[in-house]
């Protein structure tokens with residue numbers, strides 16, 4: 001495997017490009033937006049620069065890594081020589097089905113088609129292609145250059161051979177792959193999202209405030225971030241979307257999203273990316289903003 005094409009150059013796409021290029025793979029990074037591609041290259045350059053400062057790589061490594069990444073707004077030509085295509089576009093099922101049809105038409109028959117989806121069924125995505133046995137979930141964590149985990153998710157038709165190749169390539173990237181079957185939320189989000197939702201219920205029902213809830217989980221359970229701070233980091237709209245995937249997928253009321261989460265998303269309070277969620281983010285500092293008026 002030498003040629004990797006990555007579809008989507010946002011938060012995850014640029015990180016995925018970074019780690020593949022660092023390990024010597026030739027990377028084509030694709031986005032519909034030129035601005036996203038420029039921003040992605042600048043982010044990769046900045047993150048590599050930070051690694052040079054920390055003396056983890058040399059300036060020559062930085063230059064070589066960047067030289068292995070080319071950008072493209074044309075998915076078809078970018079997939080033509082791919083051994084592996086990793087889709088990391090916006091989390092929207094119709095969009096992903098459309099992109100997978102295009103990837104299937106454009107990539108060589110031998111190519112593996114992977115998705116970085118957080119919650120959409122791999123089996124559903126695979127079903128729109130002519131090669132469901134070569135479709136697999138490759139779920140990187142954010143920020144990709146830092147986080148060690150890759151969840152490898154087999155769709156209903158994914159073969160052992162394809163699964164083993166993706167496990168091996170994840171290890172080559174210096175990651176630790178875990179294998180899972182394709183059920184709503186896979187492993188990571190099936191456990192994480194109900195915990196975050198329960199933290200929001202705990203706030204909503206007035207059991208404790210934002211800081212108390214986050215402090216309990218940080219100091220009591222040794223979590224590096226409290227669940228409400230983590231929800232802000234992930235994006236409250238994303239948390240809600242994954243909650244709904246779990247609720248719809250299992251038909252179990254225990255996954256029902258907390259009404260406070262629904263309200264905050266409707267109010268445009270998406271967390272860090274909108275500047276405000278459970279905390280307000282101003283000039284690098286954060287302060288609690290969700291008060292008892294919401295409880």
Ligand code: NAD
Nearest residue numbers: 008009010011012013031032036088089090091117118142
């Ligand atoms: P993002 O919004 O930062 O980036 C998405 C990118 O996809 C944008 O640059 C957009 O222009 C591009 N795009 C949209 N349509 C496209 C198309 N037709 N062709 C090519 N590019 C297109 O999103 P993100 O946070 O990077 O998430 C990407 C994927 O990774 C999603 O499936 C998400 O669920 C998953 N994921 C996200 C995180 C996270 O913490 N952000 C963690 C794990 C997995």
